[in-house]
Amino acid sequence: MLLADVSETLDKYKIYEIDELRKATDGFDERKVIQGSVYKGCIEGKFYAIKKMKWNAYEELKILQKVNHGNLVRLEGFSIDPEDATCYLVYEFIENGSLHSWLHENKGKLNWKTRLRISTDIANGLQYIHEHTRPQVVHKDIKSSNILLDAKMRAKIANFGLARSGCNAITMHIVGTQGYIAPEYLTDGIVSPKMDVFSFGVILLELLSGREAIDEEGKVLWASAHEIWDCTDEAEKVKKLMEWIDKFLVKESCSVVALTNIMNVAVACVNKDPSKRPSMVDVVYALCKSDDLFYDISGNEFSTSPITARAKPPDFLDLASIGDIFNPDDNLSSIASLFGVTRQSIVDVNGDNPKIFDTVFVPVSKLVKLNQPIQPPGAPNNQTNSGSNQTIVVNSKSDHKGAAVGLGVGMGVSILLLVLVSGVSIYREVDYRKKSKERDFEVINRQENVGNEKMILKQLEQNLLLADVSDTLDKYKIYEIDELRKATDGFDEKSVIYGSVYKGCIDGKFYAIKKMEWNAYEELKILQKVNHGNLVRLEGFSIDPEDATCYLVYEFIENGSLHFWLHKNKRKLNWKARLKISIDIANGLQYFHEHTRPQVVHKDIKSSNILLDANMRAKIANFGLARSGCNAITMHIVGTQGYIAPEYLTDGIASPKMDVFSFGVVLLELLSGREAIDVEGKVLWASAHETWDYIDETEKVKKLMEWIDKFLQTESCSVEALTNMMDVAVACVNKDHSKRPSMVDVVYVLCKSDDPFYDMSGTEFSTSSITSR
Missing domain, CATH: 3.30.200.20 (Phosphorylase Kinase; domain 1)
Structure with a gap:
């Protein structure tokens, strides 16, 4: 190869x-x-x-x-x-081996809670590759030996050797594992996500029964499950189930209701007719409704999750997500050792008395070699800058082509990386913590002169080499600036969607073109790591060679913002649409809080950053303030009044829980139809607490019905469904961030609404096309 x-x-x-x-x-x-x-x-x-x-x-x-x-x-x-x-x-390396080993070879049995959690983990992974990747991915070899269990017994799907992008194809090359292969694939070669659903159903049956997918006599497990579950007498059905399930589970205290619920899901998944199988979206929702659910959000008290450790970055450009990197009491050679750099690679560094222009050399990318120090003309030699908020950028000089320079600015504040490649100057900030203070600082930039040189670098050659964003070149299209000018009629005001985002037409297709008002590196870096159907997709970018302005080109979302629909549009959203939107947003937030590496915090969740597509499905937009890593402290407070979490506003604490707070405000908007902050300056979340802090349940419900959107009062949604969502919203906007739920908790609770739009009470599901949603 x-x-x-x-x-x-x-x-x-x-x-x-x-x-x-x-x-x-x-x-x-x-x-x-x-x-x-x-x-x-x-x-x-x-x-x-x-x-x-x-x-x-x-x-x-x-x-x-x-x-x-x-x-x-x-x-x-x-x-x-x-x-x-x-x-x-x-x-x-996944420590605890395969699920197959634990079910069929390991003497230590898995308890019911662990089995339920494993099934939900697998379902979440499959839902992601089926529903939220572009193009859709079909694994084609889901089986218990391809499910690995980590140190915490959380499940991970392995072995994508047979996987394919795209779906609903027909192949003559049948590959897979006997006992797990869907009938339509075996007989007709039909490849679709529903074949993974079938295989997942077999794994559920393994988890329930403790039996192999195919026994010594060659009988497949899914066939025996149908024999048990096709009984019309309910009492007989339950009796047969209790005889059939893993004897280890019989000894446990798990309820019959929970067992029958999982059996319902499993048998539905292994339906011979692929059109009658549920999607993995249906499956995830059904598993969430188990009586033995391991998440509880009945009140507003939640366990505190510990601050996770920071990961070691692969190179210098990823230092934004690491702490305790700078130790002023020691030589800085320890920094180089993180990246496998020799002591000789460090030039002019004095850890005992660091100066503002000390230079550290470490690998940045395969494109450049850090080998040449630079000191801006006219700059002082011994200026110290402990704790101040400034960023200094120097201009590119032709005699520095081919060199890349790391310039330390400010003791205990930030490191500025200056990359000079082929006459191109690109800069970015890299945060770190001063070791004596357990705090992270994000620099507040202000324009500054260094000698006679200007703050922002403009000396760009026509053959621009984007060293800072080289890892995005293959993933995204690079547009010519003239293409974007033509698409937007020269960035005409009539093409503005909002702010600095323009609607443009390229090759007959509409896009949202965002003019960046600051360095686009962080947004690009985050967007290239995420891939989810509830996040607005980045299609490409462009840089204007005249003034180095960066433009990001996004998919165009037809129905505009949630803020518009709630507060400006005469057409109102019904209850089903609001519930669906809330779950879409929650799924998107859960994805980048729980499933991206490193974790992402959006920092600007609000109804105007939630866009609705042609099917009124919600997508989270605008990652301009987002950051990788979590539980940092910043002195640079940014956000939108009415949505900002108290701990971020007062102490600068940036964590996923600030997104949870903002999401709670969006839920309150969906319930009440009110703005996050009213004309008198009162914030919505405060009025929600006033409404919901009653002890008397009857009075509480009465207050809620007076407070919610009048349009919802004309609908047939149940009071229980409304109070359920209000419970979630008020929990999310708890002033104490440690008592807020995680987005995992939120997703599970919203799924349990009394007005769900998925029904999985039996084994028959409404027929839907095999294509993805």
């Missing part, structure tokens, strides 16, 4: 030397085999699963670089043996 085939993965994954992998696995010793052609290897004290590919790895690599979810096994890198062109994929 040629490296050219996988060039689009070079920036995202580490490329290992083949000798590294040989050493890690003792020369691919048989004793290192985990299963099949997967080896356990140790590199720099950390274990990995190293998979020797038996065929071209291009398809698997292509799919893996597009997905990012906590319930999928993460690819770390790859290697190609130059002798025989064999490709090796290096995955994270």
